[in-house]
Amino acid sequence: MLRAILRTSSHALSREPKAIPFSTAAMRANLLRLQNEWEKVQVSRDRSAIYAYLSAIFELVKWWNLEGDAVSRAHQALHLRGYSSVREPEPFAAVILCTSNPDKVDHRTQSKWSGVLRHAAEFKRLDEPLHEFIVRRAVSTHAQHGMLVAWDGTDNTVVAFRLPRLRSLSYRAR
Secondary structure, eight states, rough: OOOHHHHHHHHHHHHHOOOOOHHHHHHHHHHHHHHHHHHHHHHOOOOGHHHHHHHHHHHHHHHHHHTHHHHHHHHHHHHHOOOOOOSSHHHHHHHHHHSTTTSSSSSSHHHHHHHHHHHHHHHOOOSSSHHHHHHHHHHHHHHHHEEEEEEEEETEEEEEOOOOOOOOOOOOOO
């Protein structure tokens, strides 16, 4: 009896786990959840409200990437929203397109947001919130381009000021 149990349990452990199919209903539910996040951003007058929306998109696409299905699910999302994709869609951009208002988010903004999310997917630490990562990277980027960055203490926004360029001093050897 014990041998039969051990054989059964060792056989169960040696099998590959089955992937659970991602249904159309699950995709619709995820897109609706993100669309609701977008609506919250639009209702809010808080400038940092966008980070909740971007964080929700980031988490969903990261999950798709971990399962190895990000591109196919981006195709599925685009198809459900009535968009046709001729080439391989970028998952972050596809989800932004499917869940935001195209009258408010133009192609340039969509591209910026998806670029930030791709960068975060590659470089963000697991324990760091997306909002903190974006702000930290913005501060270092502005510093590299001669900008002075200061915190606006009221709503966690970053204010950047361009610093005047100093002429380099050259010395001639005598």
